[in-house]
Amino acid sequence: MSYDLLVIGGGIHGAGIARDAAGRGLSVLLVEKDALAAHTSSASSKLVHGGLRYLEYFHLRLVRESLTERENLLAIAPHLIERRRFVLPYRGRLRPAWAVRLGLFLYDWLGRRSTLGASESVRFGDSPYGLPLEPALRFGFAYSDCTVDDSRLVILNAKDAAERGAHICVRHKFIGAVRKGAAWQAEILDEKRGARVAVTARSIVNAAGPWVAEVLQNRLGVVRVRAPRLVKGSHIVVPRLYEGSHAYALQHTDRRLVFVIPYLEDFTLVGTTDVPGSGEPGPAAIAPAETEYLCQVVNRCFRRQIEARDVVWSFAGVRALQDDGATRASEVTRDYALDLDATPGLAPVLSIIGGKLTTYRILAEQALAMLEPYLGALAPPWTSTAPLPGGNIGGGNIDALPASLGRLFPFLGEAECRRLARAYGTRAMRLLDGAKTRADLGEEFGGGLTRREVDYLVREEWARSAHDVHWLHSKAGLHATPADRTRLEDYLAAR
Numbered sequence: 394m395s396y397d398l399l400v401i402g403g404g405i406h407g408a409g410i411a412r413d414a415a416g417r418g419l420s421v422l423l424v425e426k427d428a429l430a431a432h433t434s435s436a437s438s439k440l441v442h443g444g445l446r447y448l449e450y451f452h453l454r455l456v457r458e459s460l461t462e463r464e465n466l467l468a469i470a471p472h473l474i475e476r477r478r479f480v481l482p483y484r485g486r487l488r489p490a491w492a493v494r495l496g497l498f499l500y501d502w503l504g505r506r507s508t509l510g511a512s513e514s515v516r517f518g519d520s521p522y523g524l525p526l527e528p529a530l531r532f533g534f535a536y537s538d539c540t541v542d543d544s545r546l547v548i549l550n551a552k553d554a555a556e557r558g559a560h561i562c563v564r565h566k567f568i569g570a571v572r573k574g575a576a577w578q579a580e581i582l583d584e585k586r587g588a589r590v591a592v593t594a595r596s597i598v599n600a601a602g603p604w605v606a607e608v609l610q611n612r613l614g615v616v617r618v619r620a621p622r623l624v625k626g627s628h629i630v631v632p633r634l635y636e637g638s639h640a641y642a643l644q645h646t647d648r649r650l651v652f653v654i655p656y657l658e659d660f661t662l663v664g665t666t667d668v669p670g671s672g673e674p675g676p677a678a679i680a681p682a683e684t685e686y687l688c689q690v691v692n693r694c695f696r697r698q699i700e701a702r703d704v705v706w707s708f709a710g711v712r713a714l715q716d717d718g719a720t721r722a723s724e725v726t727r728d729y730a731l732d733l734d735a736t737p738g739l740a741p742v743l744s745i746i747g748g749k750l751t752t753y754r755i756l757a758e759q760a761l762a763m764l765e766p767y768l769g770a771l772a773p774p775w776t777s778t779a780p781l782p783g784g785n786i787g788g789g790n791i792d793a794l795p796a797s798l799g800r801l802f803p804f805l806g807e808a809e810c811r812r813l814a815r816a817y818g819t820r821a822m823r824l825l826d827g828a829k830t831r832a833d834l835g836e837e838f839g840g841g842l843t844r845r846e847v848d849y850l851v852r853e854e855w856a857r858s859a860h861d862v863h864w865l866h867s868k869a870g871l872h873a874t875p876a877d878r879t880r881l882e883d884y885l886a887a888r
């Protein structure tokens with residue numbers, strides 16, 4: 394098999410580049426050794442944001458670009474991305490009020506908001522913003538940003554790529570490739586069948602996230618001068634800490650910002666930490682000291698106190714960041730670099746280092762612009778306005794979609810309609826098509842997940858295991874019992 398582009402890695406960068414390339418008519422193969430969004434791209438703070446903190450390091454281009462992308466992503470994925478107010482309680486000793494106000498003013502200005510509210514100073518008093526906070530915190534600031542379902546953002550990019558002709562192969566590991574003139578000869582391992590497959594490609598994108606250096610050096614034989622810096626970040630999820638849809642950005646004594654965000658209907662997400670990596674990429678997990686740190690940050694600001702035993706779920710991810718020589722892990726730039734290894738007449742490989750979910754789309758455009766000289770003239774960029782699957786919601790008004798689902802499928806509860814609308818957008822109609830009663834959706838596997846939905850995830854979205862279904866394609870795992878999981882595993886095995 395022969396392709397214009399072989400993409401290594403099914404995180405946000407691989408999926409975003411595959412989508413953009415397929416939409417421009419290139420033949421694309423994406424290989425992911427595990428599941429789509431199995432690693433960093435499902436372990437983020439789930440923000441689509443400019444990065445208020447980056448202003449302190451004068452990363453103005455990154456902030457402006459991210460804020461522009463915030464608007465673009467809201468337009469193309471209104472189901473996955475939610476507008477939210479963020480409350481930043483004032484802590485005098487950490488940053489003076491005038492500096493925070495100035496920063497927020499700049500943030501608003503760089504953002505050229507079309508649908509998000511401006512920042513403001515707020516006196517907490519009896520306001521819903523102040524109610525959960527400890528009484529000594531009497532005023533602060535509120536500003537707008539967005540949250541996102543990170544793993545579904547990846548999956549829907551891959552889905553759109555496939556609908557535009559890309560081949561998406563999960564549980565397929567990139568073993569290695571050698572250059573033969575203007576083409577790469579690559580070997581892929583189909584993990585399920587244990588079979589090795591040979592493919593050729595005119596170009597390669599190395600979007601292997603934490604494995605980017607390993608893939609480049611060990612599998613492609615390209616030696617980089619400076620390896621990326623691995624930084625682990627962890628989050629905890631606890632039962633809902635307060636009422637309201639607003640989030641908090643808490644300043645800690647180490648000057649870091651920790652976010653406290655309403656998560657799904659019943660939970661609150663707290664994170665992140667920044668822990669220097671040990672060198673070897675691999676599955677990441679939270680350490681007890683990180684849990685303690687996150688509880689401490691919450692306990693300094695909230696009336697309600699939390700401890701490790703309140704944690705219902707935790708997750709950790711590893712960023713592969715450009716090494717800019719910063720001393721502390723939290724200060725390493727979050728900007729991205731596109732590293733092209735190319736020699737005239739030979740097939741190129743482009744490696745993605747660093748980056749954010751927020752900037753994945755514009756990064757994909759830049760990646761294709763860099764490959765264009767080797768692939769021939771490409772169709773113009775197109776992804777800033779084309780909705781992701783399910784995102785073609787009239788006027789982007791996601792709020793009306795749950796009620797429409799409720800009218801068409803009256804046996805669904807309100808919370809179910811909201812969940813399905815958020816996860817699938819208008820594709821929820823396709824998923825539910827023809828169902829007249831709840832029984833038509835089949836047995837449940839926890840968290841409201843029915844056989845109909847599981848079948849859809851396997852057929853349309855490359856879900857393969859109970860873990861994929863419960864934690865990546867949905868978050869039903871937060872409600873599922875061990876028995877639900879076993880039944881789901883049995884069902885998938887028999888299917």
Ligand SMILES: Cc1cc2nc3c(=O)[nH]c(=O)nc-3n(C[C@H](O)[C@H](O)[C@H](O)COP(=O)(O)OP(=O)(O)OC[C@H]3O[C@@H](n4cnc5c(N)ncnc54)[C@H](O)[C@@H]3O)c2cc1C
Binds near residue numbers: 624749
């Ligand atoms: C703690 C934390 C919080 C973050 N919060 C935010 C946030 O709130 N907002 C934001 O915009 N960004 C955030 N980010 C950044 C963002 O999550 C990452 O930039 C992004 O997910 C990186 O995506 P990726 O595709 O490069 O890597 P990944 O998602 O890790 O994908 C790489 C994929 O490559 C695969 N792979 C590796 N080797 C091979 C091989 N040999 N063959 C086949 N496949 C292979 C891996 O299995 C993996 O799935 C955060 C990051 C972290 C760590």
